[in-house]
Amino acid sequence: MTVPVDELRLDGNAAAGLLDQIFAFEITSAAATCDGCGKTSAVGALMLYGKALGAVLRCPGCAQVMIVVTAPRGSWCIDLRGVRIMRMAAPT
Numbered sequence: 001m002t003v004p005v006d007e008l009r010l011d012g013n014a015a016a017g018l019l020d021q022i023f024a025f026e027i028t029s030a031a032a033t034c035d036g037c038g039k040t041s042a043v044g045a046l047m048l049y050g051k052a053l054g055a056v057l058r059c060p061g062c063a064q065v066m067i068v069v070t071a072p073r074g075s076w077c078i079d080l081r082g083v084r085i086m087r088m089a090a091p092t
Contacts, residue, residue: 021091030088036064038084043067 028044039061046057046066054070059082066082080086 024091025088027088030086032066032086033084034059034061034064034066035082035084037062043086 028042030043031040032043032046033040037059039059041060043057045060047060047063049056049058054068056065057067057069058064059066064082066080068077068079070077
């Protein structure tokens, strides 16, 4: 039996519990793989540039921008487009 896709779709609020578990961790220990060169490094080993307007974290291997964090008008904006994948330990 095939279930229509519309019956399986929920809004993002349904993922709140899962996302709360994922984002409640020490980010500097997460392993991030650079989308440019494929090097995997702990977030804490990435190279930080600037802090006045936000943070730009670059790959220690190829210097590609991996993570950009800004806080315009009181809300966090996180750009992870330079990260191919991020791995962190699941909570026990």
